[in-house]
Amino acid sequence: MVAAANRLFWMENEFVGKGVVRKYSDSIIDNDLYLLSNHPLSAFKGNSFKWNSWIFDDGTSYEGLTLEDIPHGKGTIVMGNVSAAGLTRYGLYDRYEGELHAGFAHGLGLFFSSVKGELYLGEFNFGKEQGCGIKIKLDKFFELIRNGFSYKKAWMLSKNYVAKSTKIGTFSNNDLHANLAESSNLSINGICSTMELKGLLCELKNILVRTRMFTFKPNSKIHSKFVNNSYTFINMQHPILYSFNTGFLAPGPLGQCFSCPNDVILMKEMNKVSLNNQYENISYNLNY
Incomplete structure (x- = not known):
């Protein structure tokens, strides 16, 4: 098997695509490394949104x-x-x-x-x-x-x-x-x-x-809580702090520390979500 550094495809070409391969050299610069950029127009993005x-x-x-x-x-x-x-x-x-x-x-x-x-x-x-x-x-x-x-x-x-x-x-x-x-x-x-x-x-x-969904970011310069005190709904986007009477929406054990509002429609919807989640859990998980 021919070693990667001695492949004729690489060695006989001084320029391959946007990457550079030096002729008569065993050191090869991989083409893809040139494309590993975080810029939005790059072929391969190395950074998350x-x-x-x-x-x-x-x-x-x-x-x-x-x-x-x-x-x-x-x-x-x-x-x-x-x-x-x-x-x-x-x-x-x-x-x-x-x-x-x-x-x-x-x-x-x-x-x-x-x-x-x-x-x-x-x-x-x-x-x-x-x-x-x-x-x-x-x-x-x-x-x-x-x-x-x-x-x-x-x-x-x-x-x-x-x-x-x-x-x-x-x-x-x-x-x-x-x-x-x-x-x-x-x-x-x-x-x-x-x-x-x-x-x-x-x-x-x-x-x-x-x-x-990406508007009203908490603690942003646009919607500062010191400037817009009346905009209480902005806190609804905060990942940790929950507005008054919304603690039941928190994930995990924290949400179980708060009771749901006494609203028939809300309880009906939450019960529907719970039943759907239970149905999916039963359908896609095997009981051992």
């Missing part, structure tokens, strides 16, 4: 997952005086929730601009609204609220306008490229269809739920 909560000098805030101190995975961005994540900024507090890649809004997400009153749900390509999506115009709705109408009354008066001004289809560079194709097929010549949009919105709903 972290949950971070940042606020920048311009007022922009970020809460979500990071990789090597770069927003990556899922997160929420609220813009300040400068644009972020490759997105087009229309004003203060423009908000993005969804998937991120190497600091850019990339994948499925939601973008809301309070200044324009627009809500976009769909695909993003490095900050651009590109792909299948839906853009809802809500400026009239917010205008009526500012004029003193209730939410319900404002919606009843503006829903026809919202329905007519809504854009659905394939977007390219933040603009509608083609209207929605009425077909049962998933895609027609690259044009978004009804079936594809339904699947996209279903998947986006799941992504938004997961993204919002």
Whole structure:
């Protein structure tokens, strides 16, 4: 058997991929070692995701997952005086929730601009609204609220306008490229269809739920308990400290030290979870 250091494949090539192999030398630099990087764009990631909560000098805030101190995975961005994540900024507090890649809004997400009153749900390509999506115009709705109408009354008066001004289809560079194709097929010549949009919105709903799990990080600079004393629900995200009357949610023996609230619906749900757990334990474990 030929030794690894004497293989002709390595010895006859001075450069192999991105790794370097020195010719006429028994010492070989493995190609894969070059790729062992923690950067989000690297082929092999050597670091785990972290949950971070940042606020920048311009007022922009970020809460979500990071990789090597770069927003990556899922997160929420609220813009300040400068644009972020490759997105087009229309004003203060423009908000993005969804998937991120190497600091850019990339994948499925939601973008809301309070200044324009627009809500976009769909695909993003490095900050651009590109792909299948839906853009809802809500400026009239917010205008009526500012004029003193209730939410319900404002919606009843503006829903026809919202329905007519809504854009659905394939977007390219933040603009509608083609209207929605009425077909049962998933895609027609690259044009978004009804079936594809339904699947996209279903998947986006799941992504938004997961993204919002990484908001309100305890002891963060954004939601400081010394600044926002009224935000008692922030403590619900703390891994050790439990808010008043929630100690029963703690795992292990600690949770058994607290009684459940006297709520019929809550007890019914907890009993359902317990029965499901017992069923799984019986089904997948053998009794010896």
